[in-house]
Amino acid sequence: MSEKKVHVVLAGGGTAGHVNPLLSVANAIKAKRPDAVVTVLGGTTGLENQLVPAAGFEMDTIEKVPFPRSINAAAFRFPFRWTREVRKVKAILTARQADVVCGFGGYISAPVYRAAKKMGLPMAIHEQNARAGMANKLGARWADYIGTAYENTGLKPGERTRVERVGLPLRPAIASLAARLEANPQLARVEAASQLGVDPTRPLVLVTGGSLGAQSLNEAVASSARQLLAHAQVVHLTGRGKLKEVRELVAKSAGKDVLNDLGIDHVGQGDYHAVEYLERIDLAFACADLVICRSGAGSVSEIAALGLPAVYVPLPIGNGEQRFNAQPVVEAGGGIMVSDTDFTTQWVLANVPSLLADHDRLSAMGKAAWGYGIRDAADVMADRVLSLIR
Numbered sequence: 388m389s390e391k392k393v394h395v396v397l398a399g400g401g402t403a404g405h406v407n408p409l410l411s412v413a414n415a416i417k418a419k420r421p422d423a424v425v426t427v428l429g430g431t432t433g434l435e436n437q438l439v440p441a442a443g444f445e446m447d448t449i450e451k452v453p454f455p456r457s458i459n460a461a462a463f464r465f466p467f468r469w470t471r472e473v474r475k476v477k478a479i480l481t482a483r484q485a486d487v488v489c490g491f492g493g494y495i496s497a498p499v500y501r502a503a504k505k506m507g508l509p510m511a512i513h514e515q516n517a518r519a520g521m522a523n524k525l526g527a528r529w530a531d532y533i534g535t536a537y538e539n540t541g542l543k544p545g546e547r548t549r550v551e552r553v554g555l556p557l558r559p560a561i562a563s564l565a566a567r568l569e570a571n572p573q574l575a576r577v578e579a580a581s582q583l584g585v586d587p588t589r590p591l592v593l594v595t596g597g598s599l600g601a602q603s604l605n606e607a608v609a610s611s612a613r614q615l616l617a618h619a620q621v622v623h624l625t626g627r628g629k630l631k632e633v634r635e636l637v638a639k640s641a642g643k644d645v646l647n648d649l650g651i652d653h654v655g656q657g658d659y660h661a662v663e664y665l666e667r668i669d670l671a672f673a674c675a676d677l678v679i680c681r682s683g684a685g686s687v688s689e690i691a692a693l694g695l696p697a698v699y700v701p702l703p704i705g706n707g708e709q710r711f712n713a714q715p716v717v718e719a720g721g722g723i724m725v726s727d728t729d730f731t732t733q734w735v736l737a738n739v740p741s742l743l744a745d746h747d748r749l750s751a752m753g754k755a756a757w758g759y760g761i762r763d764a765a766d767v768m769a770d771r772v773l774s775l776i777r
Contacts (some may be wrong), residue, residue, distance in 0.1 A: 393423045393776050394484045398499040399491030400429035401451070404685045406438045408515060408765075409491045411556035413444055415769035423773075426483055428476065430495045447479045451494035454521050469498065476502035486776045489513065489768070492523045500526030509775035513768055514540050515555050516684045517711035532771050534764070536688050537715060554761025555688035556768055560669040565692055565762045568673070579673035583622070584647075584654045590619035590743055593675040595668070596626055601681055603727050604700060605629055608679060609636035611735040612659055616641055618743040620658040622649065622671050630663045637661060676749060677742065682713035682724070691716045694757030696749050698739070703727040721756030 397413055399405040406429075413425050427446040429435035439446045449472045455462035476498050480488065488503040489511040490496035496512075500522070503510045511532040514523045519540040527533060527542040534553035535542070544550050557565065567575040580587035592615060596604045605625055608615070609632075615621055625633045634646055637659050647657030649665065665671055672678075672693055680686055682699040690697050699722050701709035710724065717724045723742075725734060742748065 393420060393773070394486050395423055395425045395772060396428055396480060396483055396485045396488050396499075397425065397491070398428040398488060398496045399493050400427075400433040400435035400495045401493045403434050403438070404515065404683065405491050405493045406433070406435045407558050407685070408513060408556040409435075410438065410442050410444070411558060411562070411765040412489065412513070412768045412772070413442070414559070415556070415765040416772065419766075419769055420773060424483075428479060428495070428499055430493075433493075433495070447483070449475050449479075449495065449498065452498060453494050454497070472498040473502050473505070477506060480506060480508065487511070487772055489772045490523070490526055491515070492520050494522060497522040497525050500529060504529040509777065511768070511772045511775060513553075513556070514542060515688070516540065516708060517714070518708050531775050534768050534771060536684060536761075536764070537712075552761075553767045553771075554692070554764035555685060556765035557689065557692060557762065560667070561672070561689050561692065562762065562765070564669045564673055568693060575673045579670040581651065582667075583660075583670050583674060584650045584652065585620055585622065585660065585674055586658075587674065589658075590676040591671075591674045592619045592621045592677045592679065592739070592743070593624075593671045594621065594679045595624040595671075596681055597683070597686075601626065601700070601702075602629075603730050604679060604681075605633050606636065607730055607732045607735045609633045609661075610640055610732040611739070612637040612645065613641035614736055614740050615743075616645055616658050618740050619676065621660065622665075622674070623659065623661045624665055624668070624671075625661060625663050627663055630661060633661050677739070679739075682709040684712045687712045687716060688760070691721055691756045691760035692762050694721075694753045694760065696752035696756060697722040699724045700727055700730045716756060716759045719755050719759040721752055721759050 397409050399409045427439045427444050430451045431448045452468045452472050455465050487509045491513050510530045512530045514535045517537040519542045527544045530548050533550045536555045577587045594608050645657045645659045647653050647660050649660050678695050678697040682701045699713035713724050716722050
């Protein structure tokens, strides 16, 4: 007799930080149960509208219902909108014949958790941040299982809820790179360097502030170009609209001749590779001896999983969420944390060249990062979700 076909609904969306882990778990479920029907419940405006169909999964959508944070017109409309979207989710889950629901946080997940609870469906949650968001705080009390990327996220689970640190479900490119680095790091480096047009025999510093860039990182590092290039190559991802300013600062520090692009056609034309964005950032990770970056949850989890030493400069907004993301790996010895205010040209000059020259310290930081990082989160989450099906 054939095994019953299972129907899994994964909920989340908005940013790539929510969508990528969701898709990693979706792929892991399909790898374990090829007959499983996996669909996504997302929002109407987030990145999931591009990423989910591109990954080959069907998607249903609802409107996001942000929790009111003050007394205003939106707060008075909230009960009606909340009830409407919960009702819509129940209809979607019924139509999809859902056997289990797994949410990944964000505004979209909250009404999904409520609907699943009302319908008596088994429910799992993944929390990727060091400090949980409001949607997962709501769902935690009803969940059967919660997987986290960090310990002590602030979630308050129900009495029978199982909670464990599983790590962040890695994007396929990062998971593949982690496996290749573990098997043969030198080969992975040489292969990536040949595509980027960098020298695999020289140390390399990767600087990234995300797709929009980070002004403080850009200014401090670019203004230190001459001293950094004495120790390493630099791949500097400036963010959209910030390349011209970075190039000017590098030229002022070290001269125009050091500036270069990325790609095989640019080999040997300069060791400061400045570009706005790199789609295949896994190639840069494969070559990096040190990363200088913000400390978003996804970035920290990926960099630690790859065993890369890093200087984390938390984004100075909110309640310091990014600081909490970096703190555990820094305490484990896998990175250095510097406040945005303190991360200046003077700090870079006083700390980064000496770090690059201290190969033993860099190696120890890399081993500590690898030891803290987790590389099998997608598989573990897939197993836990499937185990909830009755």
